Amino acid sequence: MSALDPIALQVMVGGLRAACEEMGAVLIRASHSANIKERRDCSTALFDAAGELVMQAEHIPVHLGSMPDAVGAILDREQRPGEAWILNDPYRGGTHLPDITLIDPIFAGGSLLGFAASRAHHADVGGPTPGGMPAGSTRLDEEGVVIPPTRADDETLRELAGQMRHPHQRLADLRAQAAANRVGAQRLVELAERHGPAELHGGMAETLAYAERRTRAAIAALPDGTYTAEDVLENDFDPVDSDSAVPFVSYADKRNSGASREVRLRVAATIAGGRLTLDFTGTDPQVAGNLNCPLSVTKSAAFFAVRALTDPDAPPSAGAYRPIEVIAPEGCLLNAQPPAAVAAGNVETSSRVADLVISALGGARPAPAQGQGTMNNLTLAGEGFTYYETLGGGQGACPDADGPSAVHVAMSNTLNTPIEALEAEFPLRVRELSVRRGSGGEGRWRGGDGIVREIEALAPMRFTLITERRAHAPGGRDGGANGAPGRNLLNGSPLPSKAEGDLAPGDRLRIETPGGGGAGSKED
Numbered sequence: 253m254s255a256l257d258p259i260a261l262q263v264m265v266g267g268l269r270a271a272c273e274e275m276g277a278v279l280i281r282a283s284h285s286a287n288i289k290e291r292r293d294c295s296t297a298l299f300d301a302a303g304e305l306v307m308q309a310e311h312i313p314v315h316l317g318s319m320p321d322a323v324g325a326i327l328d329r330e331q332r333p334g335e336a337w338i339l340n341d342p343y344r345g346g347t348h349l350p351d352i353t354l355i356d357p358i359f360a361g362g363s364l365l366g367f368a369a370s371r372a373h374h375a376d377v378g379g380p381t382p383g384g385m386p387a388g389s390t391r392l393d394e395e396g397v398v399i400p401p402t403r404a405d406d407e408t409l410r411e412l413a414g415q416m417r418h419p420h421q422r423l424a425d426l427r428a429q430a431a432a433n434r435v436g437a438q439r440l441v442e443l444a445e446r447h448g449p450a451e452l453h454g455g456m457a458e459t460l461a462y463a464e465r466r467t468r469a470a471i472a473a474l475p476d477g478t479y480t481a482e483d484v485l486e487n488d489f490d491p492v493d494s495d496s497a498v499p500f501v502s503y504a505d506k507r508n509s510g511a512s513r514e515v516r517l518r519v520a521a522t523i524a525g526g527r528l529t530l531d532f533t534g535t536d537p538q539v540a541g542n543l544n545c546p547l548s549v550t551k552s553a554a555f556f557a558v559r560a561l562t563d564p565d566a567p568p569s570a571g572a573y574r575p576i577e578v579i580a581p582e583g584c585l586l587n588a589q590p591p592a593a594v595a596a597g598n599v600e601t602s603s604r605v606a607d608l609v610i611s612a613l614g615g616a617r618p619a620p621a622q623g624q625g626t627m628n629n630l631t632l633a634g635e636g637f638t639y640y641e642t643l644g645g646g647q648g649a650c651p652d653a654d655g656p657s658a659v660h661v662a663m664s665n666t667l668n669t670p671i672e673a674l675e676a677e678f679p680l681r682v683r684e685l686s687v688r689r690g691s692g693g694e695g696r697w698r699g700g701d702g703i704v705r706e707i708e709a710l711a712p713m714r715f716t717l718i719t720e721r722r723a724h725a726p727g728g729r730d731g732g733a734n735g736a737p738g739r740n741l742l743n744g745s746p747l748p749s750k751a752e753g754d755l756a757p758g759d760r761l762r763i764e765t766p767g768g769g770g771a772g773s774k775e776d
Contacts, residue, residue, distance in 0.1 A: 261462065264447070264455035265567055268307035271439035272296050275370060275432040276309040282428035284421045285375045287640050290673050291666045294372035295319070296432055298440060301364045303327045305570040306456045312371075314347060314602045314663040317552025320570060321345040322353045323367055326401045331357040331364055336430065338404035338412070340377070342392065342546040343590045348598035349377045349396040350384040350640070352426070354404060356433040360444045365452070368436030370429040375638045376417040382633030383640045387716050387750040389542045389593040404430075417638050463571030468526035470562035471575055478522045479615035481608045484514040485543050485601060486723050486749045515539055515585060517604055521612040530554050530609060531579040532586045541750075544588035545597035545605070551578045553602040553663055557609035561619060596750070599627045599642070599663070600720045606662040614729065621648030621699055621729035621769030623661035626720035626738065628765050630705075632678070632755075634713035639678050641669050646692045646700035646735055646768035648726060655700035655768040658687050668703075679711035688736070688764055693725075695732030695770025702738065702765035709755035721766040722749040732770030739764040 275296035283289045295311035303323045322345030326337045337355040340346045346353065353371045357364060377384035379396035389395050397415045402408060409430075413422040444452045518534035538544045555573050559566070566572050580587035586605065588594065603625050610619050624645030632639045642664050647655040660666055671682045684706040692699035717740055725734035740747040741762040742755075755761060 261455065261458055264443070265307070265459055267443050268298055268456070268459065271436055272298055272307050272309040274439065275368065275436040276311055278435050279370055279372065279428050279432035282431050283372070284424040286669055286673055286677060287375050288372050288425055288428070290669045291641060293666045294370065296370045296436065298436055299323050299367040299369065300453070300456045301366050303367070304460060306366065306459055308568045310568065310665070312665050313556040314549060314552050314598060317555040318345070318347050318548040319353065319369055319371055321548040322371070323355055323369060326355060329401070333357070333359045336404040336433065337401055338399055338408065339401045340399045342549075342594045342598070344400055345548060347546070347549050348384070348595050349379070349392070349398065350374050351598065352377070352399065352429070354426070354429040354433055356437055358437040358440050360441050360449055363449065365440055365444055365449065366456070368433040368440065370432045372425060372429055373640070374416070374422060374425055375640050376422065378416040381716065382417060382638045382714060383631035383716065385595050385629055385631045385640065385716055385718060386542070387718055387752040389595055390540050391593055392591045395542070395593060395595050459567050460569055460571035463567040463569045464574045466563045466566040467572045468575045471523060471528050472526040474523050474616040476523050476525070477616065478520050479612045480518070480520045481611035482516065482518045483604055483608055483611070484516050484724060485604055486514060486720055515543060517585065517608055519608045519612050521609065523616060527575050527577070528558060529577045529579065532584065533579065533581055535580070535584045535586050538583055538585050538588040538592050542593035542595040543585065543597055543601050544592040544594050545586045545601045546594060547580055547587045549598050549602050550580050550586040550605055553605035554578050554609050556663065557606045558613070561610060561613050561617065596718045599629055600718060602663045603627060603720065618651040619729070620650045620655065621693065621732050621771045622726035622735070623647040623655065623700070623768045624702060624721060624735070624738070624766040625661070625726050626766065627664045628738065628763055629718040630763065631716040632680070632713050634679065634711055637678055642666055643703060643705055643763060643765050644668060645702040645738070645765035646726070648729070648735070648768040649693070649695055649697035649699045649732060649771035651730070651771055652697065654698045655692060657692065657701040658703045659700065679709070679713070681708040681710055682706070683708050683760060688767065691736035691767030693728045693733040693735040693767060693770030694774060695728055696772030696774055697732070697770060699726070699728070699732070699735045699768030699770045702736070702767045704762070704764050706760055706762040709757055709759045709761070711757055713755050714752070715755055715761060716752040717747065717750065717763070719749045726766050726769045728769035729771045731773030735767035735769045738766040
């Protein structure tokens with residue numbers, strides 16, 4: 253296929269995109285857990301034979317930008333037809349342990365065409381804390397089963413599921429991922445049969461080059477210069493004696509020790525022609541808690557923010573990342589090293605990285621105010637069940653429009669679990685699910701409102717909360733007011749942003765998510 257044939261290129265792009273969307277539909281329809289079938293906390297993508305991301309479905313940003321590192325982790329291994337790979341190790345291409353990735357090499361005529369990959373957040377991944385999302389972990393192995401890149405036949409899937417809670421459901425979700433990958437492989441082979449392998453390879457290469465050209469042009473249209481931003485994360489917990497190798501033995505010890513502190517993040521965004529460098533030097537070192545980010549997650553959040561502010565309609569592929577360099581010193585919060593815990597890094601720190609990059613690039617072009625800046629992670633577990641969800645909130649106002657209310661913001665792109673599904677499957681009663689009126693920041697353009705989710709336990713269970721923007725409100729922009737910070741309450745009493753504990757029947761857990769910041773002064 254000629255690189256100068258735009259019509260054929262668009263047909264190829266459409267075929268690749270449709271294959272990824274179909275993969276996602278199969279995964280969602282075939283899965284058993286509410287987290288995937290209802291909330292759609294999963295992602296699918298296709299890669300070329302060199303491991304470059306060629307196309308992805310528009311699913312979860314934090315999954316998709318980091319999935320290339322997962323494929324990269326198995327590229328140097330021998331690839332054989334019909335032999336898939338599985339991994340979740342955050343330091344070898346994963347994000348955090350509940351996000352499990354399956355990768356299938358795709359062959360046609362004995363030659364490697366590419367890879368089909370799917371990633372899904374599983375409701376449990378073993379370990380001491382149900383759901384694999386502890387509030388106070390200090391080491392990766394405290395968060396669940398760590399899976400290095402491993403060949404994944406059905407027996408391997410059974411063995412891994414057997415190390416997790418509710419293994420039948422875990423195995424069903426893993427098999428749903430395998431089915432999604434088979435569909436992606438089938439569609440890529442069909443494209444090769446229709447166009448020929450050489451034309452398919454050429455089309456994938458041109459898709460990457462096209463996305464790169466579009467992104468470079470969008471960056472080149474911005475004024476050259478260096479633009480900076482700083483922000484903080486809340487409630488990390490360090491050991492009392494920072495020189496001691498002995499960690500706290502429980503989350504309660506950390507919470508009660510008075511060791512809570514803020515963690516500072518910094519970025520310098522340098523635009524030079526068609527290139528953008530995002531330098532996170534000056535960010536605090538990795539911490540004793542679980543706000544740490546593997547570099548793959550940091551890159552994922554940075555790429556998402558740049559795409560949102562430059563050319564969001566460019567093909568979602570690795571080509572769009574080529575003009576962007578991400579620098580994060582080894583050992584800092586955003587390039588953590590093993591065995592650091594990372595459960596909250598993937599969800600909360602990634603959200604703050606997106607906020608940072610958007611704020612910095614706001615010095616070069618119009619940008620929205622800050623959205624809720626958190627995924628409001630809630631895990632519930634009791635006899636016979638484990639449930640995990642993230643909650644939407646307010647998006648920041650745009651320079652020319654109000655921010656939407658009650659939506660998932662930035663690195664999350666999931667749905668809320670419907671009340672009917674939640675109450676039918678789990679021993680819970682939803683006492684309130686509503687828009688948190690007035691929580692969006694005032695301004696010429698108003699920030700979106702957060703939501704209120706109040707649940708009542710109908711049986712004994714354990715809860716874990718990992719949230720942010722409880723002490724620091726989402727910021728307004730250009731004279732707009734801040735959004736309201738979020739609140740966590742148990743039977744009316746406030747909880748910190750990171751909390752875990754027990755619910756007895758009749759206890760009520762209430763989460764009020766942050767509103768987005770406003771944009772522009774009301775007097776303008």
